[in-house]
Amino acid sequence: MHRIVSAFLFAGLVACGQKAAYQETGGPDSIVSVGEVDIQEIKGAASGMLESLLREGVLSTAPNKPARVVVERVTNDTSSRFEVDELTYRMREHLVNSGQATVVTAYGGTPESREAQEIQYRKAVLEGRTEVESLKPDFILNGRITQLKRSAGNVRQTTYTYRLTLTNAATGNEAWTKTVDFTKQGTKDAVGF
Template identity: 30%
Template sequence: MKNARLYALTILTGLLAAGCAGPKVTYVEPDSSRLVTTVEGINIQDFAQAADAMTASLIDNLINPGRLKSSVPGEPALLAISRIVNNTSEQIDTDLLVKKIRVALLRTGKVQTSTTIAFGGAEDPLVKELGGPPRRMPDYTLSGKIIEVRARAGKVRQTSYVFQLSLSNMDGIAVWEDERTIVKQGTRPSVGF
């Protein structure tokens, strides 16, 4: 009788241990405040935050006052993506920033982006091959830089990411420029907001 109880207890403990040992994984909405934030490294929400601020600045300073000009009347202005320099210690895909801005600008109904004219070659080579020479040249180009600055005071570590963007017209004049800085502090490799 005693042995039977002991066996049952052992089996129950084993089952409980097996149940608790499994990996705990959950899906998180990308726009939620539950995303992992690290001091060292640009997190996915940092790109969304910078892109959101840049798009709002473009709308506030250029689009909403009606200063954005299109070379073809009645059509949205055409944008080409120029060089976005990554001056951080990380290898990052700058499209994490630029694509978000492109999508947001397209949704304004005031801007379209060329997929055949871009710095470093066409984004869509097939269109370039099948479509022949472009019928329309861009009205503006978007260029920029992402810079990283680190500081440390005692146990506190600080990393700043500076996002700089410029919109130039075809005369080479920057008609819009902005800079957004995201600063993160922490005492351990990983911190929350």
């Protein structure tokens, strides 16, 4: 008897379980985790940064058209593990594809930058040059992602702050900076926002 009841309960649980289904990436049915960075925040941060860049028209002040940008390091100072490149690649996708900027990969420490530097170096050696010829950038992009965690009783709150800075490569001055915050509060992770 006990076994039958258990089997029914198990079958009931299986029937109630949610079937795996495709969701719109970063859509309103995405999972919201209180203590982790979610995809909708990365997408939202990239969107917020791009909006600010285009609103201020910083890239159009560059001597080169389209503006030459080096994507430097964006540091993840949170306890959440994720690729910060997810943020910068989304920004690059829009800026490069729309012709508003070109990313100079012969500088910086990203994998494709190292690849580009290697190609430049090989070319210089083959041509008997001692100096590596590369495009001078107009701007250098770098940033940091930080977190602030607080709790009251069993309610947890986390604020993730995305900060990006664009430095004028010729003057060394800060040409643009932007902060985008996301605050999440709750006792447990949830589906949908």
